[in-house]
Amino acid sequence: MNKIEKVQRWLADNDQDIALISDPKTIQYLTTFYSDPAERVLMLVVFKESDPFLFGPALETEAIKDTGWTSPVYGYLDHENPWKMIADHIKAKNTNHTKFAIEKAQLSVERLESLQQLFPTSDFSANLTPFIEQMRLIKSNDEIEKLKVAGKWDDFALQKGFEAVQAGKTEDQVAAELQYALMQNGIMELSFPSLVQSAAHAAEPHGATSEKKIENNKLVLFDLGTVWQGYISDASRTIAVGKPDEKSMDIYKVCLEAQLTAQDAVKPGITAEELDKLRET
Known part of the structure; x- marks a missing residue:
């Protein structure tokens, strides 16, 4: 059963007619x-019992087909009303369009109201979001391989960053070098803006890479990730420039011990909350 078929099964099991994603x-x-x-x-x-369709800007229709999508694709121009066109395509395929499941975590109120005006007697109360989230929790073998590739490029970027670090360079310069190395290898998308934070600046969780110059005998924190075919990696690493003082190394060792303790405890069935409590002890 492929992913679309799983959505169709969910529609049938939950007495819904159409999923609007x-x-x-x-x-x-x-x-x-x-x-x-x-x-x-x-x-x-x-649709619960017929082929799905993708609807989007007309300038995207060929790109959609290029992915291997074999079901119908419909495009619209900027001067056209997309909601009316979606409604027309639905009505052409389905006469019992009474129960719609939507992604409540994403669909805006304005867009929902546009659909409700075109289907005034229909029910839009079903929420598809929890089901999609549950689907995405369990990775297929193909998804796992994509995550591994994303992780491989994360390791590559970190290594390039380590090699670029030297006292006197700015955090921005180091981030630029590792990102350029990725781009030279065809990796154009990052999980988020790469973080390179040095010395006291590294103590700011989820801070921002800055023009601060890297100092000798200090720690440098890296936090970055890459995207491979929609699958995302994310890793943090800390390295030393020169020989940091004893307090800095003590902090590093405490963090490392907490991380290794949590890693050793990972097993099927344990929750993230339980792991976090282990880390705190």
């Missing part, structure tokens, strides 16, 4: 096609 990341997860439509409309419509 509006989150670009969910659409990518289910179809492999990704685009950020910005102010435009991108929607995957999944």
